[in-house]
Amino acid sequence: MREQRSIDTKPVTSRLMRTPRSIDIEITARCNLRCRYCYFFNNPAMEYRDLPANEWLDLFDELGSLGVMQVTLAGGEPFIRTDLTEILESIVRNRMRFSLLSNGALIDDRIASFIAGTGRCDYVQISVDGSSSKIHDSCRGEGSFDGAIRGIRTLQRNRVNVAVRVTLHRNNVCDLENITKFLLNDLGLASFSTNSAGYMGACRLNSADLLLNTQDRQTAMTTLLSLNEIFQGRISANAGPLAEGRMWRRMEDARSQGAPSFSNGGRLTGCGCTSSKLAVRSDGVIVPCNMLAHIELGRINQNCISEIWQHNHDLNRLRNRHTISLSDFSFCDGCSYISYCTGNCPGLAYSIMGNAYHPSPDACFRRFIEANGTIP
Amino acid sequence: MNYLAKPIANPVVVLREEFDDWAVLFNPDTADAVGINPVGVTVWKQMDGTRSIEDIVSVVQSNFEDVPEAVHEEIVAFVQMLEKNGFVGLALKSNI
Numbered sequence: 001m002r003e004q005r006s007i008d009t010k011p012v013t014s015r016l017m018r019t020p021r022s023i024d025i026e027i028t029a030r031c032n033l034r035c036r037y038c039y040f041f042n043n044p045a046m047e048y049r050d051l052p053a054n055e056w057l058d059l060f061d062e063l064g065s066l067g068v069m070q071v072t073l074a075g076g077e078p079f080i081r082t083d084l085t086e087i088l089e090s091i092v093r094n095r096m097r098f099s100l101l102s103n104g105a106l107i108d109d110r111i112a113s114f115i116a117g118t119g120r121c122d123y124v125q126i127s128v129d130g131s132s133s134k135i136h137d138s139c140r141g142e143g144s145f146d147g148a149i150r151g152i153r154t155l156q157r158n159r160v161n162v163a164v165r166v167t168l169h170r171n172n173v174c175d176l177e178n179i180t181k182f183l184l185n186d187l188g189l190a191s192f193s194t195n196s197a198g199y200m201g202a203c204r205l206n207s208a209d210l211l212l213n214t215q216d217r218q219t220a221m222t223t224l225l226s227l228n229e230i231f232q233g234r235i236s237a238n239a240g241p242l243a244e245g246r247m248w249r250r251m252e253d254a255r256s257q258g259a260p261s262f263s264n265g266g267r268l269t270g271c272g273c274t275s276s277k278l279a280v281r282s283d284g285v286i287v288p289c290n291m292l293a294h295i296e297l298g299r300i301n302q303n304c305i306s307e308i309w310q311h312n313h314d315l316n317r318l319r320n321r322h323t324i325s326l327s328d329f330s331f332c333d334g335c336s337y338i339s340y341c342t343g344n345c346p347g348l349a350y351s352i353m354g355n356a357y358h359p360s361p362d363a364c365f366r367r368f369i370e371a372n373g374t375i376p
Numbered sequence: 377m378n379y380l381a382k383p384i385a386n387p388v389v390v391l392r393e394e395f396d397d398w399a400v401l402f403n404p405d406t407a408d409a410v411g412i413n414p415v416g417v418t419v420w421k422q423m424d425g426t427r428s429i430e431d432i433v434s435v436v437q438s439n440f441e442d443v444p445e446a447v448h449e450e451i452v453a454f455v456q457m458l459e460k461n462g463f464v465g466l467a468l469k470s471n472i
Contacts, residue, residue, distance in 0.1 A: 018394050067392035069402050069409075095390050095404050120404055 015275075016319075019066040019306050022277045024290055027056065027087065028076035029282040033103050035127075036139040036206045037169060037197035040076060045294035047283040053083040055284060057090045059300045064094025066306055070122065072099045074290070076282060079106035085114050092120050100124045101165075103144060104151025112158035125163040126152050128192075130171075131178035138171045139210065152187060164192040168220050168240055169210040176223045184231055194224060196240035198362065200291065200351045212241070214371040221245035222376040239345065239363070248365045248375045251340040261339035268324045268343040268359065274315060278305070288318050291347025292356060321346065321357060331359055335366045381466035383432075383455050384425035389463050391420060401463055408461060415440060419451055423464060429455065 026040065029048040034041065041048075063071070071091050078084060078100050091098045097120045104126040115121045128148050130136035136145035155162045164183055166172075172179070183192045196217075197203050197210050212220060220241035228235045228242065237243040254262065271289070279290045284300045286308060287293050297308045297315055308315065326332045326343055335341070343349070343359035350356040361367060392400040397414040412420065418439055422432045433451055437443050444450070458464040 016395065017392070019392070021392075067390050067402070069390065069392070069404070092404075095388055097404050097407060122407070 016310070017276065018310075020068060020276060020278045020309055022070040022072065023063060023068055024072045024074065024277060024279040025056075026075050026280065026282040026290060027073045027078045027084075028081050030080045031075055031077040031103075032080060032105060033077070033141050033144055035103075035141070035144075035202065037167065037201075037203035037210050039198065039200040039203065039291070040074075042202045042205060043200070043293055046281060047285075049283050050081075051282070051284050051300075053081075053086050055301060056087055059280070060087075060090040060094045060096070062301075062305055064096060068096055070097045070099070072101065074101040077103055077106060079111065084111065088115070088118060092118050096120070097122055099163075101127075102151065103127055103140065103148060105144060105147025107151040107154050109154055109158060112154045112160055115155075116158045116160050121160060123161040123163040124155055125165055126155075127167060128152075128164050128179070128183065129167050129169070130175050131182040132175075135172050135175050139169060149187075156188075162189065164189055166192060166194045168194060168196040168212060168216075170212060170216055171210075173212065173216045173220050173223075176220065177227065180227045180231060180235065184234055191234040191236060193236045193238075194240050194242050195237060196220070198239075198345075198348055198351070200348070204351070214368060214373045217241050217244070217368065218373050218376075225376055244363055244365075244368075245375060247363075248368070251337050251365055252375055254340050255336055259340075262342075264322075264342055265340045266326055266338055267322050268326065268346070268357065269322045270342040270344045270349075270360065271346055274319045278309065288315055289347060291345065292318075292350060294350070295356075318346070318356070324357060326359060329359060331361070337365050341365065382425050382428050383423040383459070384465045385420060385423040386463050386465060391417070393417065401458075403461075403463060406462060408463075410458075410461070410463070416454060419454060423455070 028050050030050060079102055081087065088098060099122045102124060115124065126148050128136065129139065130145065133145035136148065137143070152162050152164070166179055183189050196212055199207055199211060203210060221244060224235060224242040225245050235242060274288050279287050280300055281287055281293055286297045286300060286303065286305070288295050288297065295314050295318070297312050326338050326341060332338055344363040345360050346356040348362045349358045349360035352361055386403065388403065388405055390402045390404065392402060394400070397417065399412050399417045400409050401412060401420065402409045415436055418436055419432055422435050429448070429452060433448050436447060436451065455464060459466065
């Protein structure tokens with residue numbers, strides 16, 4: 001930032017919910033896999049340890065009293081916890097719904113049946129990164145593809161709603177058509193979502209092998225936009241090549257037509273999560289988002305969640321990030337897309353630039369164009 | 377709707393009150409949510425199975441200014457909507 005100006009840290013109570021609607025929880029630091037681009041491991045901000053179930057149960061009692069509606073359990077691998085049913089029962093008892101993010105390998109009929117029986121599960125999301133074990137296992141380890149597919153079929157058999165996330169990297173861009181047919185036709189999923197490996201956690205050690213380059217990104221974008229037309233919108237994305245393809249098309253159309261700024265354009269509006277959710281690390285530290293695990297807001301069962309939500313200085317500073325103009329950054333000098341740009345993910349901005357209050361270079365349209373990328 | 381019925385808020389439904397006095401009713405069993413205004417919040421809090429619609433109308437009339445003449449019909453419609461969507465049950469008058 002050229003001029004260091006103070007960021008408003010006043011509470012934004014006029015439009016802020018009284019309490020968060022949802023909480024993302026890393027319920028364990030343990031995992032049966034070591035995926036090469038996992039955002040969770042190799043994070044210097046993290047203390048990799050698990051809390052006993054009673055600490056989580058106390059937290060869920062507090063969340064229930066605050067009217068929190070939804071909890072997402074991730075990790076690590078949440079199904080590695082032998083006390084998972086006790087944890088889920090507590091969520092249900094406190095009148096909340098839940099989702100789980102998993103690699104699928106540890107899911108058996110017993111736990112799938114239990115989840116179905118709660119009636120409160122929005123979905124269990126399984127990561128599938130290839131149409132074959134050769135591609136999937138290249139980054140997730142031997143046997144992981146079979147485990148993921150076994151997990152999906154177990155959930156389907158027990159009538160649990162299954163979501164699948166495909167993370168794109170250099171090894172699976174050329175498999176996208178096969179992946180799509182495998183998931184939508186062979187496994188019979190209604191839809192799946194995509195993103196791409198980001199420069200975070202373990203991926204920082206393997207970025208040269210894994211991160212999409214301009215050509216990969218363009219191939220992924222073109223393929224996914226085309227497949228999504230063929231499969232009538234059954235592929236979704238909030239980040240990664242499909243989301244970028246859509247957004248960059250809009251930005252290019254707006255720029256070429258001299259359209260007015262987008263309502264969220266020209267400022268650091270890249271993420272609105274801080275207005276509706278919080279996150280908790282596996283060691284019980286409360287953070288704004290799992291992608292911003294270094295911003296420690298407090299600790300569960302020691303600090304009051306509603307107090308943090310309404311008054312924490314760092315959280316309110318992050319919420320007011322949208323007041324920072326992209327024109328304040330030399331990074332954005334001369335960019336003709338500035339009025340249509342949101343500055344993108346603050347988590348990636350922090351991971352790449354060491355500063356969450358900076359535009360993220362990762363999804364920068366101008367950089368893509370300057371590297372000879374073209375939008376389909 | 378039986379006008380003698382005494383509505384009971386479904387105990388599983390969560391009332392999320394917000395800063396501007398509006399609120400969200402959330403049914404975790406169905407994932408349905410509905411936004412309600414401050415009058416709706418007052419009505420919701422009265423639905424404990426001991427108060428009739430007439431009782432609830434009286435509470436609203438004594439707690440809000442400029443209450444419209446059609447308040448009774450509006451509250452009945454509101455409770456019916458909640459009942460239809462599983463947010464409310466009705467305690468019927470016992471003849472025993």
